[in-house]
Amino acid sequence: MIQVFNTLTREKEVFKSITPGKINMYVCGPTVYNYIHIGNARSAIAFDTVRRYFEYRGYDVNYVSNFTDVDDKIINRAQEEGISEMAVANKYADAFHEDTLPLNIKPATVRSRATEVIPEIITFVQDLVNKGYAYEVEGDVYFRAKKFKGYGILAHQDLAEMEANAAGRLDDEETARKEDPIDFAVWKSQENPDVISWPSPWGNGRPGWHIECSVMAQKYLSDTIDIHGGGIDLAFPHHTNEIAQSEAHTGQKFVNYWMHNGFVNVDNEKMSKSLGNFTTLHDMLANYDDPMAIRYLLATTQYRRPINYAEETLAQARAExxxxxxxxxxLEFRLGSATSGHDDSIDQAVNTQKIAFETAMDDDFNAQNAIAAVFELVTLANTYAESDTVKQSSGNQLLETLQMLMQVFGVDILKTQTSLSPEQKQLFDDRANARKSHDFKKSDQLRDELNAQGIIVEDTPQGQRWHKA
Known part of the structure; x- marks a missing residue:
């Protein structure tokens, strides 16, 4: 029985999908005007892990996410670089795929772009206008927030708070055009012929930020979906506005479970360009040789908790x-001399930790407790590897369980292992032969040669083995 913390109710709720065995899940993606930062990566990994656990539990997950590929930031970047808006969006959308691949983030079932659903957005906005939920002013179309009953409930803010927040985000000119400061744009006029736009009933323009996610969720999933995810910073105004416009359009509940991941701080400070601690995933990967350690750090922290990214925390993650x-x-090496059969005590211990793992993850994806169960299996593997007798079936079951549980976190625990080069393999074999001949001076010399190439050789009762330094 999986329990999920619902941001809407601020309570853990027993998860029940609309369609048994199937989950419709929408997760907000990045605006593709730059390389994604570590906060974007945290959200992508958090919900990839949630998805993987649902799949581990037997659910078929229809996972939809977006690229915001038309936006003020993209327009500004295009003007800075002297290229088209679509060239900017394509460059950084491609970079997203390239940078998330080493982190083992599964491709979305559908990865839609705002520019791919412009006709649907226009139809959606026209329906809001027809129903009196939206109004046009000089080519801009705004949503009447106060007309929607319960506006702001997701963010648990009252109207006074929202009006104050809205006032801080808007310029005087835009405020003057609106009927109310908290109304938000669902369509923006664009008169400059050199800037990307589309024809609409209100003149040339482009979508407001919030509308694309409502349209994509309805188009690729349903009027009512099981889960909507994103960073906690999106609860207001983005997700708040999604609820209002979606439910005004369909007359149906938009989302059953709202899930939000916590922030990432850098060296115990909020990430900010002004503080000089803005960290892109692209730069991290260029300067770090073990992407799985980055994945491990971000996946094994419970998704709602903040993460502090620093050299020390990454080093600790890699050590773990x-x-x-x-x-x-x-244990894998020890299985080379294992006997046939199985060991009941080992099988029982493996099953006990598997249950502990599932119990933790069932509790709102409590990754910290789940990884503790994994480390119990690691201790068991080390202990079993040193025992006088190892049974093939039980050893394999233990290793398979370790792999399976780590795959829930999206971590390939063997990712850093590579094959020896032909020259290294020859040195390795020559060293084994030297030890058999009791030529320990030569074996030490060959070991040192391998060490200098980053290959650590270990001697065990079952023979020599190697791993990368």
């Missing part, structure tokens, strides 16, 4: 991941 890798390799 290396501990898991080492335990796996220890």
């Amino acid at each position: 991941l290396d501990r898991i890798r080492t335990g796996y390799r220890n």
Whole structure:
């Protein structure tokens, strides 16, 4: 029985999908005007992990996410670089795919772009106008927020708070055009012929930011969806506005479970360009040789908790991941001399930790408690590898369970292992032969040669083995 913390109710609720065995899930993606930052990566990994656990539990997950590929930031970047808006969007959409691939983030079932659903957006906006929920002013179309009953409930803010927040975001000219400061744009006029726009009943323009997600969720999923996810900073105004316009349009509840991931701080400070701690995933990957450690850090923190990204936390994550890798390799190597059959005590211990893992993840994806169960399996693997007798079936079951549970976190625990080059393989074999001949001076020399190439050689009762430094 999976429980999910619903931002709307601020309570953990027993998860029940609309269609048994199937989940419709929408997660807000990035605006593609730059390389994604570590906060974007955290959200992508958090909900990829949620998706993976639902799939582990047997659900078929229809996972839809978006690229905002038309926006003021994209227009400004295009003007700065002297290229088209679509060239900017294509460049950074491609970069998103390239940068998330090493982190083992599964492709969305549908990854839609705002510019791909312009006809549907115009139809959606026209329906809001027809129903009196939206109005046109000089080519802009605004949504009447106060007309929608319960506006702001997701963010748990009252109208006074929202009016104050809205006033801080708007310029005087836009405020003067609106009927109310908290009304928001669903269509923006664009008179400059050199800036991207589309014809509409209100003149040339482009979508407001919030409307695309409502349209995509309805088009690719349903009027009512199971889960909508994103960063906690999106609860207001983005998701608040999605609820209002979606439910005004369809007359149906938009989302059953709202899920929001926590912030990422950098060196214990909020990430900000002004503070000089703005960290893109692209730069991180260029300067770090183990993407799985980044994935491990972001996936094994419970998704609602904030994460502090620093050299120390990344180093700790890598050390923990290396501990898991080492335990796996220890038992894997020991299985080379295992006997047939199984060991009831090992099988029972593996099953106990598998249940502990599932119990933790069932509790709103409590990754910290779940990874504790994984480390119990690592300890078991190390202990079993040193026992006098290892049974093939039980050893394999333990390793398979470790792999399976780490795949829920999207972490390939063997990712850093590579094959020896032909020259290294020859040195490795020559060293084994030197030890058999009791030529320890030569074996030490060959070991040192391999060490200099980043290959660590270990001697065990079952023979020599290697791993990367």
